[in-house]
Amino acid sequence: MARTIALEVLIKYQNEQSYLNITLNDYLEHSRLSRSDKDLATRIVYGTIQNKLYLEYQLAPYVKGKKIKSREKMILLMSLYQLIFLDKVPDYAVIDEAVYLAKKRDNFAGKFVNAILRNFLRNGKREIDETDQFKKLSIETSHPLWIIKMLSKQYDFETARKICQHNNTPPTRAARVNTLKITKTDLLKDENFSEANLSPDGVLYKAGNIANTDYFKNGLVTIQDESSQLIAPLLDPQETDLVLDMCCAPGSKTTHLAAIMNNQGKIVAYDLFEHKIKLVKDNLKRLGVNNVELHAGDATLLKDHYPKAVFDKILLDAPCSGLGVMKRKPEIKYHDSSAMDTIILLQAKLLDNAYYLLKKGGRMVYSTCTINKKENELMIKQFLEKYQDMKIVEEKKILPYIYDSDGFYMCKLEKGK
Ligand SMILES: C[S@@+](CC[C@H](N)C(=O)[O-])C[C@H]1O[C@@H](n2cnc3c(N)ncnc32)[C@H](O)[C@@H]1O
Numbered sequence: 268m269a270r271t272i273a274l275e276v277l278i279k280y281q282n283e284q285s286y287l288n289i290t291l292n293d294y295l296e297h298s299r300l301s302r303s304d305k306d307l308a309t310r311i312v313y314g315t316i317q318n319k320l321y322l323e324y325q326l327a328p329y330v331k332g333k334k335i336k337s338r339e340k341m342i343l344l345m346s347l348y349q350l351i352f353l354d355k356v357p358d359y360a361v362i363d364e365a366v367y368l369a370k371k372r373d374n375f376a377g378k379f380v381n382a383i384l385r386n387f388l389r390n391g392k393r394e395i396d397e398t399d400q401f402k403k404l405s406i407e408t409s410h411p412l413w414i415i416k417m418l419s420k421q422y423d424f425e426t427a428r429k430i431c432q433h434n435n436t437p438p439t440r441a442a443r444v445n446t447l448k449i450t451k452t453d454l455l456k457d458e459n460f461s462e463a464n465l466s467p468d469g470v471l472y473k474a475g476n477i478a479n480t481d482y483f484k485n486g487l488v489t490i491q492d493e494s495s496q497l498i499a500p501l502l503d504p505q506e507t508d509l510v511l512d513m514c515c516a517p518g519s520k521t522t523h524l525a526a527i528m529n530n531q532g533k534i535v536a537y538d539l540f541e542h543k544i545k546l547v548k549d550n551l552k553r554l555g556v557n558n559v560e561l562h563a564g565d566a567t568l569l570k571d572h573y574p575k576a577v578f579d580k581i582l583l584d585a586p587c588s589g590l591g592v593m594k595r596k597p598e599i600k601y602h603d604s605s606a607m608d609t610i611i612l613l614q615a616k617l618l619d620n621a622y623y624l625l626k627k628g629g630r631m632v633y634s635t636c637t638i639n640k641k642e643n644e645l646m647i648k649q650f651l652e653k654y655q656d657m658k659i660v661e662e663k664k665i666l667p668y669i670y671d672s673d674g675f676y677m678c679k680l681e682k683g684k
Pocket residue numbers: 513514515516517518519520521537538539540543564565566567584585586587636
């Protein structure tokens with residue numbers, strides 16, 4: 268049953284380009300799987316997508332010149348993932364289940380899948396036969412060649428290798444203490460929590476999914492990566508400030524800003540999508556936040572809705588390519604690189620709006636969860652060329668392998684008086 272669900276999620280992802288985490292959670296919530304079967308389905312789904320190019324490379328010699336339906340191909344990829352990467356699952360169980368899934372549609376497909384998987388077991392894994400170091404790393408770590416080349420050019424090959432290898436390791440379970448409801452000292456009395464590596468408000472949870480605990484349900488903690496937890500403190504909002512959060516959903520940083528402000532002052536928060544505003548509302552309620560005025564709206568048009576220079580502080584946590592979070596969201600690796608041009612234009616427009624609305628002497632933070640310099644350092648360089656009364660106060664970049672956290676960029680800027 269775990270594999271049936273894994274296959275359905277993978278096919279939906281493939282056909283609809285859906286988000287893996289949302290689709291998987293949806294299927295798991297409506298299933299009757301045991302905890303351990305849910306874990307297995309999760310590992311198969313994430314592992315197959317995380318290692319997709321490598322698995323396709325392993326499959327290639329067996330399907331060369333043959334017509335293969337996309338459903339059968341997915342069954343083969345997820346079975347190869349289990350045979351290669353999961354030690355505790357017996358080979359015969361993987362093959363039996365694969366044949367069962369394939370046969371559901373047609374008997375011949377069952378025989379085809381059986382023959383390929385048994386051949387693979389006889390021959391074993393293929394060594395990567397590639398002399399070009401970029402192509403080799405691309406197959407080895409299942410990152411498209413354009414990402415390997417981009418990271419190698421912007422950093423260097425060794426750094427690109429470390430980033431891509433790290434992206435295939437399991438993510439940490441980081442959470443943020445909600446200081447509106449509990450102190451970190453009190454939370455750490457439960458030994459399932461330990462100190463985080465990087466964020467002063469962060470903790471790590473050792474006992475499974477924190478979302479299922481009363482700590483989470485009662486709003487004492489919230490799930491947030493450690494790098495992301497550095498952004499609200501960098502803005503340093505005060506209890507008397509009027510703060511604008513331009514792209515707020517699902518509200519991780521809005522609620523962090525509110526906690527730092529002790530629920531005082533006011534945060535005006537926007538996000539483009541109505542359905543995401545609902546997620547923010549739920550988080551505000553769960554975490555006991557009550558100083559936020561929430562709007563669904565396009566933040567590239569805010570200049571038309573507010574007078575110039577009204578906000579003391581502005582957070583622009585911009586939509587981005589997400590290349591810093593490929594470990595937690597492996598499907599990002601396979602997004603079309605051409606989407607980047609549209610994102611860059613959007614980021615520049617949002618920055619124009621932030622500039623217009625920031626008070627003289629006010630401070631803003633521009634942040635992204637990508638490590639692509641065009642969306643980060645270069646974006647800010649162009650911004651500073653355009654608005655010469657802006658200056659950088661502090662700039663930080665976190666590569667994902669350094670603290671085992673998401674890759675993030677954050678830049679604090681000040682407007683001249
Ligand atoms: C990086 S996410 C924000 C994460 C959020 N700050 C948090 O910490 O939970 C970027 C958000 O920008 C929103 N967005 C995209 N285009 C936008 C626009 N034109 N105006 C406002 N929000 C936008 C997306 O819906 C997405 O929720």
